[in-house]
Amino acid sequence: MKSIAFGQYYPADSPVHKIDPRAKVILTILYIVCTFLCKNVLAFAALLLSAILLTSLSKIPLRMILRSLRPLIVILTFTSLINVFMTKGEHLLTPNWQIPFWGGHVWHIKIYEEGLWNALFMILRIVVLLIGTSVLLSYTTTPIALTDALERLMKPLKLIRVPVHDIAMMTTIALRFIPTLMEETQRIMNAQKARGADFTSGGLIRRAKSLLPVLIPLLVSAFNRAYELAAAMECRCYHGGKEKTKMKILHLRFGDVLAVLLIVAFGVGIVFLNRFGFYYTMK
Amino acid sequence: MDKIVLDHVSFVYNPGTPFEKKALDDVSLSIEANCITGVIGHTGSGKSTMMMLLNGLSAPSSGKVFLDGYDINSSFKDVFPEWLKKPEYATMRKSAAKKAIKAEVAKRKKTLCFRVGLVMQYPEYQLFEETVYKDIAYGPKNMGLSEEEIKERVYEAIRFSGLDESILQKSPFDLSGGQKRRVAIAGVIAMRPEVLVLDEPAAGLDPRGREQIFREICRYQKATSSTVIMVSHSMEDMAEYCQNMIVLAHSRLIAQGSCNEVFSNVSLLEGTGLDIPQITQLTRLLKQSGLELPEDVYTVDRAVELLKDLYQSKKGTV
Numbered sequence: 001m002k003s004i005a006f007g008q009y010y011p012a013d014s015p016v017h018k019i020d021p022r023a024k025v026i027l028t029i030l031y032i033v034c035t036f037l038c039k040n041v042l043a044f045a046a047l048l049l050s051a052i053l054l055t056s057l058s059k060i061p062l063r064m065i066l067r068s069l070r071p072l073i074v075i076l077t078f079t080s081l082i083n084v085f086m087t088k089g090e091h092l093l094t095p096n097w098q099i100p101f102w103g104g105h106v107w108h109i110k111i112y113e114e115g116l117w118n119a120l121f122m123i124l125r126i127v128v129l130l131i132g133t134s135v136l137l138s139y140t141t142t143p144i145a146l147t148d149a150l151e152r153l154m155k156p157l158k159l160i161r162v163p164v165h166d167i168a169m170m171t172t173i174a175l176r177f178i179p180t181l182m183e184e185t186q187r188i189m190n191a192q193k194a195r196g197a198d199f200t201s202g203g204l205i206r207r208a209k210s211l212l213p214v215l216i217p218l219l220v221s222a223f224n225r226a227y228e229l230a231a232a233m234e235c236r237c238y239h240g241g242k243e244k245t246k247m248k249i250l251h252l253r254f255g256d257v258l259a260v261l262l263i264v265a266f267g268v269g270i271v272f273l274n275r276f277g278f279y280y281t282m283k
Numbered sequence: 284m285d286k287i288v289l290d291h292v293s294f295v296y297n298p299g300t301p302f303e304k305k306a307l308d309d310v311s312l313s314i315e316a317n318c319i320t321g322v323i324g325h326t327g328s329g330k331s332t333m334m335m336l337l338n339g340l341s342a343p344s345s346g347k348v349f350l351d352g353y354d355i356n357s358s359f360k361d362v363f364p365e366w367l368k369k370p371e372y373a374t375m376r377k378s379a380a381k382k383a384i385k386a387e388v389a390k391r392k393k394t395l396c397f398r399v400g401l402v403m404q405y406p407e408y409q410l411f412e413e414t415v416y417k418d419i420a421y422g423p424k425n426m427g428l429s430e431e432e433i434k435e436r437v438y439e440a441i442r443f444s445g446l447d448e449s450i451l452q453k454s455p456f457d458l459s460g461g462q463k464r465r466v467a468i469a470g471v472i473a474m475r476p477e478v479l480v481l482d483e484p485a486a487g488l489d490p491r492g493r494e495q496i497f498r499e500i501c502r503y504q505k506a507t508s509s510t511v512i513m514v515s516h517s518m519e520d521m522a523e524y525c526q527n528m529i530v531l532a533h534s535r536l537i538a539q540g541s542c543n544e545v546f547s548n549v550s551l552l553e554g555t556g557l558d559i560p561q562i563t564q565l566t567r568l569l570k571q572s573g574l575e576l577p578e579d580v581y582t583v584d585r586a587v588e589l590l591k592d593l594y595q596s597k598k599g600t601v
Binding site for chain 2: 010011012187188190191192193194195196197198212213216217220221
């Protein structure tokens, strides 16, 4: 349960933490675009370098980032295997690899150089994607600042009557209560363990059943919490976004604009690097 | 006799992260059997953490927890060479002894939570069954007892909790806060633990509810002569209901001993945010101004009695 990266704000004093959250959302989107622009070795090298630079700038320990990559191992192996075996190209690396079957059938294993490159690029792309988004957003931005930024960025949607404020408020509350509910779950689990509950042994059905004594009290308390929160908000005269002012008003600074400009320049640079036919270029 | 012994126990939350927090720092203490021991400390002093160590819900970061002289967190490897010398295993072949010891260690680990019954803070939030009966029966059921045995224990537990038996068929969610609390405590008592640990059993109850809960705990302790450990931050309650006391502050042990021993050393409590009971302070002040009162007055009832006697005797002399 502790490996969930969502809402894992890591407090530190770094330039990445200081970027305006709105700028960070835009930066993240642009960075994702950059990862998909990369097509050859030079571009991917630049991308990897940028991810390393970003991480070191953010002062987040490498250990934490590696831990957030761990759940990806399965997906990475799977996609790279598919890439290795399914890509067809010109340079066959395994001309004589054959597996004989009964009845004289023979299965040719064909691995092309292009497949290996594709697999490598795919792994790099996914890893950098995750590092970029987690460093730029989840590790360095508090959930509250993030939803605040989203509300600001989605403001134009108000013209077509999208309830932007309500969506932002709901997201804030949901994010705010993830750690609380996790704590509550742990507490109830401990309480039931103290009465001899066993959550780890037995088959799937038995294990699912053994979770009932945790889920029922959790649901009950979640509903109670929701009622209490609603009452508390009403007591403070909350009635939606109308005429609501903000305590923390976001100010866009020169550094934020510079960061966005830098990443645009980085994207242009990657497009430029893609033109060099170095080793292999992805299609 | 000491039922539970903590030997240089420390506990750290989230080690190696920026959220690292030391909750217990080198705590060594012993808890006497067959009496009520109060654990007192301010918020964040490590009381609740300590309670979770007693029944093995969490293991200490360093140090040992002994129950009846057995380190509750010991693994097979820790005890194997030692136990091999025991008479019951010495006669066996080594492979058979290994198997038997492994089974015994696993059994002890599994039955630990039944031997040390823990009632957590605000236990009413753990109720989940359709009826009160089923909820109290949850613990005994996990112990693998027979239906009749479970029934007997549920009725016994509900009697100890001071609730009417008619409540057993109701839904626990329809009860009042105080009733829910008692049902939750009954759910632990039904396991007939040798040690009953209660974390803030009276938190959030009105004065009458508090008194009732504490009275019932005392009654339960006397009737079963089990070991009871209670956590509280109220000196008044602890002085009234506990025989022994443990004082924690800032994750460290400040004092342990009988109520007299702890309260006679007021200087120890300074800086912990705790204080001796108000009634004790009052009688000590009265004594300083010339009244003949003892130092060890911890309950209002006793103070009233003493002052009445004093008044009567003074009246006689004048």
